Amino acid sequence: MSVTIYDVANKANVSMATVSRVINGNTNVKPATRQKVMNAIEELGFRPNAVARGLASRKTTSVGVIIPDISNMFFAELARGIEDIATMYKYHIILSSSDQQKNKELDLFDKMLEKQVDGIIFIGSAITEEHIEAFNRSEVPVVLAATVDESSKLPSVNIDYYSAMKDAVQFLISNKYESIGFVASPLNIHANAMKKQGYLDALKDHQLPENEELIFNGDDTYQSGLEAVRHFLHLNNKPSAVLASSDEMALGVIHGAQDAGLNIPEDLTVIGFDNTRLAKMVRPTLSTVVQPMYDIGAVSMRLLTKLLKGEEVDQQQVTLPHRMITRGSTSEK
Amino acid sequence: MSVTIYDVANKANVSMATVSRVINGNTNVKPATRQKVMNAIEELGFRPNAVARGLASRKTTSVGVIIPDISNMFFAELARGIEDIATMYKYHIILSSSDQQKNKELDLFDKMLEKQVDGIIFIGSAITEEHIEAFNRSEVPVVLAATVDESSKLPSVNIDYYSAMKDAVQFLISNKYESIGFVASPLNIHANAMKKQGYLDALKDHQLPENEELIFNGDDTYQSGLEAVRHFLHLNNKPSAVLASSDEMALGVIHGAQDAGLNIPEDLTVIGFDNTRLAKMVRPTLSTVVQPMYDIGAVSMRLLTKLLKGEEVDQQQVTLPHRMITRGSTSEK
DNA sequence: GTGAAAGCGCTAACAG
DNA sequence: CTGTTAGCGCTTTCAC
Numbered sequence: 120m121s122v123t124i125y126d127v128a129n130k131a132n133v134s135m136a137t138v139s140r141v142i143n144g145n146t147n148v149k150p151a152t153r154q155k156v157m158n159a160i161e162e163l164g165f166r167p168n169a170v171a172r173g174l175a176s177r178k179t180t181s182v183g184v185i186i187p188d189i190s191n192m193f194f195a196e197l198a199r200g201i202e203d204i205a206t207m208y209k210y211h212i213i214l215s216s217s218d219q220q221k222n223k224e225l226d227l228f229d230k231m232l233e234k235q236v237d238g239i240i241f242i243g244s245a246i247t248e249e250h251i252e253a254f255n256r257s258e259v260p261v262v263l264a265a266t267v268d269e270s271s272k273l274p275s276v277n278i279d280y281y282s283a284m285k286d287a288v289q290f291l292i293s294n295k296y297e298s299i300g301f302v303a304s305p306l307n308i309h310a311n312a313m314k315k316q317g318y319l320d321a322l323k324d325h326q327l328p329e330n331e332e333l334i335f336n337g338d339d340t341y342q343s344g345l346e347a348v349r350h351f352l353h354l355n356n357k358p359s360a361v362l363a364s365s366d367e368m369a370l371g372v373i374h375g376a377q378d379a380g381l382n383i384p385e386d387l388t389v390i391g392f393d394n395t396r397l398a399k400m401v402r403p404t405l406s407t408v409v410q411p412m413y414d415i416g417a418v419s420m421r422l423l424t425k426l427l428k429g430e431e432v433d434q435q436q437v438t439l440p441h442r443m444i445t446r447g448s449t450s451e452k
Numbered sequence: 453m454s455v456t457i458y459d460v461a462n463k464a465n466v467s468m469a470t471v472s473r474v475i476n477g478n479t480n481v482k483p484a485t486r487q488k489v490m491n492a493i494e495e496l497g498f499r500p501n502a503v504a505r506g507l508a509s510r511k512t513t514s515v516g517v518i519i520p521d522i523s524n525m526f527f528a529e530l531a532r533g534i535e536d537i538a539t540m541y542k543y544h545i546i547l548s549s550s551d552q553q554k555n556k557e558l559d560l561f562d563k564m565l566e567k568q569v570d571g572i573i574f575i576g577s578a579i580t581e582e583h584i585e586a587f588n589r590s591e592v593p594v595v596l597a598a599t600v601d602e603s604s605k606l607p608s609v610n611i612d613y614y615s616a617m618k619d620a621v622q623f624l625i626s627n628k629y630e631s632i633g634f635v636a637s638p639l640n641i642h643a644n645a646m647k648k649q650g651y652l653d654a655l656k657d658h659q660l661p662e663n664e665e666l667i668f669n670g671d672d673t674y675q676s677g678l679e680a681v682r683h684f685l686h687l688n689n690k691p692s693a694v695l696a697s698s699d700e701m702a703l704g705v706i707h708g709a710q711d712a713g714l715n716i717p718e719d720l721t722v723i724g725f726d727n728t729r730l731a732k733m734v735r736p737t738l739s740t741v742v743q744p745m746y747d748i749g750a751v752s753m754r755l756l757t758k759l760l761k762g763e764e765v766d767q768q769q770v771t772l773p774h775r776m777i778t779r780g781s782t783s784e785k
Numbered sequence: 786g787t788g789a790a791a792g793c794g795c796t797a798a799c800a801g
Numbered sequence: 802c803t804g805t806t807a808g809c810g811c812t813t814t815c816a817c
Contacts, residue, residue: 134803137803149803166565169504177809189522192523195523203549233500258801400733401734467789470786499812506811
């Protein structure tokens with residue numbers, strides 16, 4: 120059996136309360152006493168038991184992170200942002216992948232509450248009534264990261280997906296592109312639906328026709344980018360530019376086009392979304408809409424710490440700025 | 453205050469011991485009683501408190517994972533393997549990035565023990581005496597994943613890095629390549645040193661000269677692949693093939709070469725290492741040595757569960773098979 | 786098959 | 802500034 124606070128108290132000739140005070144940095148301890156205790160801790164190799172602590176204090180200093188898939192670059196970056204801030208505030212991360220399946224999401228949420236996490240960061244797909252109900256029923260704060268709920272009532276950190284995509288389309292239009300293909304990410308996810316709406320509305324704003332053929336529903340994989348471009352190239356009215364809802368699909372589009380003998384950007388201009396590290400790891404390099412994943416993670420964790428400390432938070436729905444980076448895959452006319 | 457086992461006991465008119473039995477699936481409960489308890493649990497919305505449980509049972513059903521950087525594709529894949537098996541065995545994952553800094557690694561290790569994790573999976577850099585000492589001092593099992601300790605005493609899951617790289621070189625040599633560049637990953641990590649040794653020994657086996665100029669010390673980033681090829685192309689004796697210690701660097705090599713006007717594989721053959729998803733996301737597609745990251749994660753977690761259950765494990769040092777996949781970046785002569 | 790009681794290791798009033 | 806005393810919510814003997 121390992122050494123407890125009690126053993127330390129004994130060795131230092133003080134009460135366990137005093138030991139508790141020193142390991143918790145409570146100032147109400149005489150320096151000499153503190154030193155005695157520190158020595159005893161050192162000699163005994165005492166290591167506080169966080170579980171016992173958690174039970175007694177009802178705080179575990181750990182937060183749950185529910186994420187679609189940690190092996191996906193995009194989410195991994197986000198996770199790192201969360202983790203770094205968590206570490207900074209002395210929290211540990213309990214991490215689980217949900218594969219964006221609603222029942223898994225809900226199930227994980229419950230399991231994390233059982234573990235008595237102090238708070239939860241949720242990165243998911245569609246936020247349903249059930250999600251909201253579960254979140255509200257929980258005693259601990261929940262913040263959504265890169266996940267939008269239509270009700271806009273939950274604390275969350277996002278960019279403005281609608282405007283971001285609209286801006287990208289406007290960039291193309293102002294460069295005289297008129298036939299613009301769109302590779303959508305799964306639309307059951309609200310953020311993706313917003314991107315598509317931005318695309319649609321930008322066209323409308325410029326009196327450009329909406330063409331169903333120019334919209335391909337992808338699944339965020341490289342493979343579906345490949346398929347998208349294959350689809351586009353079979354059209355009579357081929358697009359001169361393609362906007363992909365994610366960088367990975369954009370890479371698929373570029374390579375698919377190149378495989379078909381096209382030159383990027385001369386024959387086809389391509390724009391991605393996210394600015395993952397992938398964007399620079401392709402030739403030509405990918406122009407893309409920057410979604411600051413790391414920052415979204417970091418800011419959402421920071422927001423959670425505020426909620427945890429009961430600090431006043433004036434704006435619970437944070438919208439981070441987006442911008443476009445032009446690289447080799449676009450040419451300005 | 454939330455509902456406890458005591459409330460359930462009250463409602464069901466049984467003792468808390470009985471409630472404990474049913475939530476733990478203990479068979480020694482009369483079906484009728486069990487049902488009564490289940491109903492009470494349902495009605496009260498009781499959710500067992502894992503922290504209290506952990507304190508009483510000295511088992512937290514959570515395992516710590518110390519990983520260099522979760523935002524790195526390679527490690528993220530590994531993490532997913534760990535996570536999937538952990539979930540299967542009802543464990544939760546406490547995940548922390550160490551950035552391969554020894555003091556962080558040791559510190560995290562300690563913090564995880566404080567949290568009373570049942571076991572730890574360690575993915576790290578060099579295993580020093582201090583690491584070994586810390587691991588041995590811990591009461592809980594530790595397994596190394598994709599991390600080799602020279603002493604070979606710790607439970608671990610790896611591939612044979614030495615042979616894997618040797619095989620790749622042999623493939624090149626048997627295809628008549630004689631001037632083979634090597635982009636090394638940081639050599640303080642033992643697995644990387646083994647790869648380099650494999651490269652060196654393969655050359656020696658075929659009486660090919662070892663040439664310092666043909667070895668570039670990279671840092672596993674795309675950028676350093678770019679730099680490596682720049683270095684190689686300035687040489688009088690330029691390599692006709694380059695072997696990179698990781699896929700990401702290999703991508704850098706390919707693009708750097710292409711940027712300089714070379715054709716891959718005609719002018720330069722490139723082979724990577726790992727077979728991350730990146731390998732297919734480049735043109736030409738990347739030939740590479742397969743290191744099954746997901747499997748390494750999964751197998752190491754499986755091994756940990758065995759150690760946790762006290763099952764007999766005949767072979768604590770697992771070596772998974774490797775192989776080479778040839779794609780577009782190599783041409784066979 | 787079920788209950789009573791003693792902790793698990795620590796925090797948090799409350800005294801003094 | 803320090804000690805005493807209850808718990809935190811659950812598991813786990815040990816009886817019955």
